[in-house]
Amino acid sequence: MSSRRKFLEKLTGSAVALAVLPKVVSAGGRGNDSRTLRVAIMGLGSYGTRVADAMQSCTRAKLVGAISGTPSKLVDWQRKYGIAAKNCYNYSNFDAVRDNPDIDAVYVITPNALHHDQVIRVARAGKHVICEKPMATDAKLAQEMVDACDKADVKLLVGYRMHFEPKTLEIIRMRKAGDFGKIKFFQGLAGFQIGDPSQWRLNRQLAGGGAMMDIGIYAVNGARYMVGEEPVWVTAQETKTDPVKFKEGVDETIQFQFGFPGGAVASCLSTYSMNNLDRFFLDAENGWAELFPATGYGPIRGRTFKGELSQPHITHQTVQMDEMAAILFDGKQPIVPVDGREAVKDMKIIDAIFEAVRTGKKISLHL
Amino acid sequence: MSSRRKFLEKLTGSAVALAVLPKVVSAGGRGNDSRTLRVAIMGLGSYGTRVADAMQSCTRAKLVGAISGTPSKLVDWQRKYGIAAKNCYNYSNFDAVRDNPDIDAVYVITPNALHHDQVIRVARAGKHVICEKPMATDAKLAQEMVDACDKADVKLLVGYRMHFEPKTLEIIRMRKAGDFGKIKFFQGLAGFQIGDPSQWRLNRQLAGGGAMMDIGIYAVNGARYMVGEEPVWVTAQETKTDPVKFKEGVDETIQFQFGFPGGAVASCLSTYSMNNLDRFFLDAENGWAELFPATGYGPIRGRTFKGELSQPHITHQTVQMDEMAAILFDGKQPIVPVDGREAVKDMKIIDAIFEAVRTGKKISLHL
Numbered sequence: 001m002s003s004r005r006k007f008l009e010k011l012t013g014s015a016v017a018l019a020v021l022p023k024v025v026s027a028g029g030r031g032n033d034s035r036t037l038r039v040a041i042m043g044l045g046s047y048g049t050r051v052a053d054a055m056q057s058c059t060r061a062k063l064v065g066a067i068s069g070t071p072s073k074l075v076d077w078q079r080k081y082g083i084a085a086k087n088c089y090n091y092s093n094f095d096a097v098r099d100n101p102d103i104d105a106v107y108v109i110t111p112n113a114l115h116h117d118q119v120i121r122v123a124r125a126g127k128h129v130i131c132e133k134p135m136a137t138d139a140k141l142a143q144e145m146v147d148a149c150d151k152a153d154v155k156l157l158v159g160y161r162m163h164f165e166p167k168t169l170e171i172i173r174m175r176k177a178g179d180f181g182k183i184k185f186f187q188g189l190a191g192f193q194i195g196d197p198s199q200w201r202l203n204r205q206l207a208g209g210g211a212m213m214d215i216g217i218y219a220v221n222g223a224r225y226m227v228g229e230e231p232v233w234v235t236a237q238e239t240k241t242d243p244v245k246f247k248e249g250v251d252e253t254i255q256f257q258f259g260f261p262g263g264a265v266a267s268c269l270s271t272y273s274m275n276n277l278d279r280f281f282l283d284a285e286n287g288w289a290e291l292f293p294a295t296g297y298g299p300i301r302g303r304t305f306k307g308e309l310s311q312p313h314i315t316h317q318t319v320q321m322d323e324m325a326a327i328l329f330d331g332k333q334p335i336v337p338v339d340g341r342e343a344v345k346d347m348k349i350i351d352a353i354f355e356a357v358r359t360g361k362k363i364s365l366h367l
Numbered sequence: 368m369s370s371r372r373k374f375l376e377k378l379t380g381s382a383v384a385l386a387v388l389p390k391v392v393s394a395g396g397r398g399n400d401s402r403t404l405r406v407a408i409m410g411l412g413s414y415g416t417r418v419a420d421a422m423q424s425c426t427r428a429k430l431v432g433a434i435s436g437t438p439s440k441l442v443d444w445q446r447k448y449g450i451a452a453k454n455c456y457n458y459s460n461f462d463a464v465r466d467n468p469d470i471d472a473v474y475v476i477t478p479n480a481l482h483h484d485q486v487i488r489v490a491r492a493g494k495h496v497i498c499e500k501p502m503a504t505d506a507k508l509a510q511e512m513v514d515a516c517d518k519a520d521v522k523l524l525v526g527y528r529m530h531f532e533p534k535t536l537e538i539i540r541m542r543k544a545g546d547f548g549k550i551k552f553f554q555g556l557a558g559f560q561i562g563d564p565s566q567w568r569l570n571r572q573l574a575g576g577g578a579m580m581d582i583g584i585y586a587v588n589g590a591r592y593m594v595g596e597e598p599v600w601v602t603a604q605e606t607k608t609d610p611v612k613f614k615e616g617v618d619e620t621i622q623f624q625f626g627f628p629g630g631a632v633a634s635c636l637s638t639y640s641m642n643n644l645d646r647f648f649l650d651a652e653n654g655w656a657e658l659f660p661a662t663g664y665g666p667i668r669g670r671t672f673k674g675e676l677s678q679p680h681i682t683h684q685t686v687q688m689d690e691m692a693a694i695l696f697d698g699k700q701p702i703v704p705v706d707g708r709e710a711v712k713d714m715k716i717i718d719a720i721f722e723a724v725r726t727g728k729k730i731s732l733h734l
Contacts, residue, residue: 184641187554187634189650237602237729241630255634257622263608267554267622267634274551277650283556283641360729362604 037325040065043110054317061321098125111206123152135343137208142347146340156340163336166311167302181285188219191271210250216270230367231258236356404692407432410477421684428688465492478573490519499526502710504575509714513707523707530703533678534669548652555586558638577617583637597734598625603723
C-alpha cells in the first residue's frame, strides 16, 4: 500500500476516501482533471441495476446511457438515473452509438451467450467495451471478441470486480512481497442456492452452462490471482442432485482441481445448490490467508496468519468503474489484469473443466 | 450434551472435569467402581511416548506394561512411568502376555506395516487390542485383523482420538439434531511439512504409503463422520514435487473427492509438504461448521454459523483411553465408532484413492 493511500485511510478511516482514491493515485498524475468515463449499460436486469446504483458514487465514471429491449425500462432509467433520451438504444439500433459523442464505453450486462455478438457490435461502433463475466460461453468465442476489439482499436475490459477489492489486493500484495513464501495450496469454494428455475442462468442456450459460468468462474479466476501462476492441468467431477432444475448442459455442482508449475495445487467447488458458499483459502510455506466471504457483494472478510485484514469495504462496482476509467484513459495497469486476454484464459480453463467432466480425464492447460 | 455434563462443565469450567467424565457417564452406571483398563504399549517411539504421558492423567485407564525391541527404552519406561519389569516384553516374547493377568489390552503404536502381524499376535494371546491408525496398509490386511480378533474373542479398537474430541462431537451432535439441515459439502485439509527423510513414515515398506496413510486418513475419516454418510465414489490426483524425499509408492500430496448418497460432495487434501494444513469445513442447507485446527494435538478451534465453539480442550489421548476403558469393559457405544470394522472402511477408501490415482478413474465405493 502506498504511503499516500495509508495516509488517506488514517485521515478519514472511511470507505469514501478509498472510493475517491483511484483518481488520486491513477497513473498519469492528472488528478481531478482526469477525463470522466461516460458509460452506457446494455442489459437493465438486476446486475445492470446494481452497477447503475453503484456508479452513482463514482468519481471518474458516469452512467450516461442505457440499452434495453424493454422501452419501459429505458423510461424508468432516464428518470431514475437522469439519463438523456438521446443516449438510450434498443437491441436493433444500438450500433448508432457510433455517432454519439457523449458515450465512451458500453458495459454489456446481458445473458452470457449474447455477449459475443453484442461486444463485437459495440467494438465495430468504435466504443470501448466492458463485458460482464463470463466474457463468453467458450474460449473460441472469447478470442473472437478480443480480436474484434483489437481490429476496431477499442479496449475490452471484463467485469472482474474482485480485482479491485482491497482485502483481496492486500493478500496479493503480501504474496508478491514474499510474506507467504512459496505458495502451496488454494481452495476456492464458490456457490449459492439458485432460486427461480425459469431464469436465464438455468437456460443452457443463454447461459452456456450452469453454476460454473456464473459463480464457479470466481474460483477459477481466484485460483490464478491468489496462486500467482497459471494452472497446467485440471481435473473435474460433476454432481447433479436435481436433473429437473439443472437440465442437460446446465451444471449444478462441479468440483475441480488444478496443478500449477511450481507444484502448488488447488481444490475448488462451483455450485448452484449450496447456501452462500463463498470461501477462499491460500496455504503457503510461511503462512496462510482466508477470505470468507470471498466474493460476495457485501463486505469481504479476510484474515491471514498475521491477523484480521482491516481494509475498509468499498462497493465493488463503484471502485471497479472508477478504476476502469483510469485503465481506459490513463493507461493505468491494474494489479490483476481485467482485459479480454485475461478473460480468455478463464474461458480456456472452463472449457477444460467441462472436458474433464465429460471425459473423466486430467486435461492439460496451456495458457 | 447431557444436562449432567453441562452441569459439570459449569461447576468446574475445567478440562479436568471432562477428563473425569467418561467414568461418570459411562453405560452400565458402575461409576467410580468401574474396572480400570490396564494397558501395555507396544512401540515406544514419539507417539507411544505421547500416549504414555497422556495416560498419566487417565482415571479409568492405566499404563502398566511396555513392549519394545530396545532394552534401554524398556528400562527408561519402567523408571519414568513406574512400569513393573515383569510387564515388559520384546518383539520375540510378547506372546507371553497371554499369561500376564495384570495386562488387559495392548496398544500397538508401531510402524503401519507391522500392525497386521502384531495385532493378530496380541489377539491370539487373548488380550484386547488397541491399534494406532492407520490400522493396516490395506483393507484386506485390516479385515484379517478384524477376523483374527473376532476368532480370538477379543475386542479391537483403533486410535481415532478425534472421535472423542469435544468440539468435533458438538458439530456431530448439531448435525444429528438437524441444526445444519441437509449436508452439502465437506472439505478436509490434512497435512504437514514432514522433516527427517530417513524416518519410517517415508519408507514404503514400513508405512504402506506416504502422507495419505499417516495424515490424509484424518480427512478420509473426518469426511465420513462430518457428513454422516459413507461415500459412494472417489476420485484422486497426486502431485509430487520432491521425488527424492517421496519415493515410488510414498505419496507427497493427494487431492481427493467424494460423492455421498444424499448428493453431498467432499474435497480433501492429504500432504506431507505443507505447513500444518489442518482444516475441516462443513457446509449445509442451514449453516456451516469449521474446525481449524481440526485434528492437531493441541486445542481444536471450532466455529459454526451460530458462533465460536467453547468446549474446553482435553488432551485427546487421555480422554480416548478413558473412553476406551468404558467401551471395552462397559459396552459403551462411542458417538463415532472406533472399532476395527470402522477402520476397515477407511482402509477400503484409501485403497480406492490409490487406485483412482493409478488409473485416473472415478472409483465406486461399497462400504
